[in-house]
Amino acid sequence: MDDTMAPVTRNQAPKISPFLEPGKTTKVGSLAILQLSRDNLQPVYLQAPSGKHDGYAEGAVVNTRYGSFPHSTMIGVPWGSQIRASKVDTGSRGRNNKRKRNKSDDDGKEGPAAIPEAKTEPESTPAEVIDDSSAATKKVVADVSGFIHILPPTPEVWTSSLPHRTQVVYTPDYSYVLHRIRARPGSVLIEAGAGSGSFTHASVRAVYNGYPTEAERKGKVYSFEFHEQRFHKMNKELKEHNLGGLVHLTHRDVYSGGFLIDGKSPEAEAIFLDLPAPWEALHHLSRRNPKNPGDKDWVSPLNPKRSAHICTFSPCIEQVTKTVSAMRRLGWVGIDMVEIVNRKYHTSRERVGLNLSMDRGVNNSARDVDEALARLTEIETRFREHAAKSKESDDEMDGDDDGGLIKMREKKELKGGKRRGGEKKVKVDHKPASPESFETPASGVPLWMEGRLITRGEPEIKTHTSYLVFATLPREWTDQDEAAAASRYPVVGEQKVIGVVDKAARKQERREQLQKATGNRKARRMERAAELAVTAEGTAPEVVP
């Protein structure tokens, strides 16, 4: 079905990034995120099925622990679709390509290693060309089990799946940062330390209000990366994601080089610094040359007409101290430092009870005191019966050796305990729920509704990511500006008071308000009264409800 789809979609190469407008269905060449399990996401650039690829008769294939997924099964489907695994011959491919044995093993391992391979192979491996030119793509047969979901790329899924290059700024941090630095559609944002690109993608989405044209300034991200390799990878990534027009990536050391683009100001109003020493870059982000305020040639990278909001992202408190100190000296106000603690919760059903199934995850101990009591009573009764029996059969023991009895009881309980709480021993109408059947167990409650619903934190938590320092730099305000504003808004004889007023004034205001309200009502009433030709003017004010 996808063969016909491919050429059509390729002609309409998505101009808008799939991050911003993914469209309704998956397309050839587009980035898609495969969701293997909840937190296991894998990015894939979908390739058109074109003959054999990398030894696979089906074209490009993604191998996961949940089966093999030829790209052809994932193209032209609605986003969010569940994709069944296909029967893909992985074995013979390995045998045929003995010289590449090691490589195919890597493939089998799946994980991030498969991604770059999937997208770079076509142009980078000449060894494959002979294979590729052979017969048409094999028809795909669905496998009996295994599936994945295919998700449209968003900064969130990209952040959880992206190839790590540096420490990643995760969603809890960047969502808060973007909110605080007022990154909105139309904003111009400076980001220094592009790193792995998670913040870049999130900030593009935040400032995006259309692709910029010659005539109109639109929201844009100016990103700076010092590390050359990361810069090139990032550049490639941005192109692949169609974000080229929205992100201007520069390879530069901003400590010495500053933030100007070809000597011109990007006119930014939001700044995010993920640098080891933000204080060394801060002096570039001033309104005037901090060393020489009279310097006319100095160009500020900030928007001269708006307040600038900054956030720096530093893991150590010493960095924060230095950053804050530099900010204070450079005139930033509203300095605020926070750290974000994010926690994820898993929900599950806590199943405790003696009569529950023996599934894993079930705590086969007493659910409450009553259940414990019932069980103890039963054990006691049985034991007494047993003791009575043995007494009958074994009279010479006299049955008064308490120590012996206790030992026997303990032994029995121990035995029972070994067999999962001894529920086999104590047959309290327990029916071992057969794992295969999903029919409701004896209790009448289906498995998935049994027990108490609980939430529990994830097993491992990030207790510290980084400290976030926020600050604001107001726009410059000169005496001339002040004089102009003063002449535009001259102080006249102000009458009305807004805000905190003393009691007398408040009372007076209230009185006036009431007067106004009754006045209106009075006027309306009078109108009506006039219509009805009734002279009710004298009584009107008293009828106020």
Next chain:
Amino acid sequence: MHSLIRPNAWVGLKLPSGSTKVIQLVPDTTISLGKYGAFPANLVLGRPYHLTFEVLDKTPDESFSRLRVVPPSELHAEAIAEEDEAEGNAASATNGANQAVVTATEGEEFSLVDEKGNVVARSGREVIDDSAIQTLTQDEIEELKKEGNNAGKDVIAKLMLSHTALDQKTTFSLAKYKLLKTKKYIRRFQVVPIDVASFAQWQLEEKDASKIMDLRAEMFGLVGCWGNVHFGGEDSMMDDPHSRTDQGEETCVPVQPDELKGRWLVVDDTCGMLVAAMAERMGVLYPKEDDDEEPMVPEAKEEVKTAKPTQNSVAHENADVEMSDAVPETTVPERPKTTATNKKQKVRPKGSDFVVPLSQTNTLTVIHSTSQPNLSLLNYWNFDITAPNHPPHPLLNHLLNLTWLQLLKPELDTSYSTPPPTASAEELASWKPSRRGNFHRKRRRFARTRYIVDSTRAGNFSGLVSASSMDPISILKHTLPLLSGGAPVAIYSPSIEPLAALADCFSVPRRTAWTSGNVPETAGKSLEELERWEGNEQFPLNPTLLQGVSIQTSRARRWQVLPMRTHPLMTERGGADGYVFTAWRAKPAEGRVEARGKFKKIQPSSSRKAVRTEEDSTPAETPAATEEDDSATAAKRKRADTLPSLDTEGSSAPENVEAGDVASPTKKRKVDGEVEV
């Protein structure tokens, strides 16, 4: 936006006490800050935001206080001086580092310097004038405050001086004391714009947190990001059907599903706070403003003021003046309402009644449980959904609202199901203007309701965000079918319980049971029918419609950063933590029946048990199980026996095989093969 303070803008005034005062800056009025003084509003109009002003003493020949812009160097003088001192001490403890500090702060430092320019107090080393060791009485302080006192600085200085035991205080307690007195007496304020971040913080911390369901800044970030709310594309307006007044509903423009893009569903019980936050992310909250110094002509100011609509809400003085001539590009020109209120606007050719002035892209659709949505907080952004003749505002074309009744049973809704009135041109001409107006209004309302309901029911929304006191399960039951594939869902709740119950609807055992065909009601139903699954007791929602279900919370911990005194704040606001439920809309695969048959076949086989014991598998060997509910780490796996968690329940054989991340595909094949036997 927010470059200069515009007349009639809502602003926040941050006071030294840490509190914020939200007021509307009406020109030619006096703003009173209580004990911090009063000043004419005109003295801050036209000035930039985020500046700190100081209320000066009245001069003898003026009846009002003038303002002074406090330079940042002065705001931070104390901290900088301390830093310098600390550095100086560290470098050379003996030399005159203190001298430098004094000169650096001379004349500027307010609380440290008395009239003679001496440092009053720093760590108790300085000698305090003997005559100053006396306690001021309350009356004396009042007296001081009255007799013009250099914006409160004199009071503070005198208080510091008069503290008898000042020299016995440590640096820390001294700083604290100073700060306390400064907060109380310094007459300063900072003007901040009312945007979502600052307004929500004020509403949360100082006004009424319950009104916005305790939504904290962290939550706005999470909900917005996980809901993937962003600018949804350039406006695309509906065509004018050019329907004549004697034509009925047949001439309404039908919904074009392909044109609908970038639309988000919102369920909002936060009086519009969530809508405002999402609108801000989509770029439709603030009117487009020129950054030019002054767009306003004084005449226009007057004109609009007289034309301002009366609003019955908190912000009844919300005069929308600042937008009068900066007409947002997004506003439909033929909107009759705006021409009625704003004479300045050019009279443009009127469209027919059935023109719906709504964009098909970049919209928010609010579903509300009362007949009118409660979006009262939007008044602070000069938008009033109840105003009949609204001045231009971007939200007008991008905010759609409908009731749950209109969404679910439109035929019962009067405004949707009553056909529009028709009349010939001659009839119309014979009517009184008021009747004619009513006629047009009814027709317009009909077209609008029709369009909103039909387009919403057409579905294909880009996402759902919700902060509602209603049960999220019931919300999702009716909104899940409206979401396009892969669309994110982000639901905020102040407490975790409703979200946990919701997440439980998508638990692995439930999904497994569903997909393995143990729900008799689902038999024979198509995928489309199952998407609109009405729910039963055991399966309130179709558990296959969401993927990646997760619940999280975030909390910002605030720190004080001062030289040698950096630590987290001792107390912060408590109350609701706030949780966010996130997931993506999934499109279950077709042909599930086939898979189920195969799995049923293998289930009773004895070989299965062997596999299980060998690979430590669990019963749920179905497609649903293979996706494994969470990142079952090896560590968790080990503890699975002790932790009674259902998460482990769903883990499948392949998952286990790969747990160590080293298993080869051949091994996996083997396992699969055995399963199939």
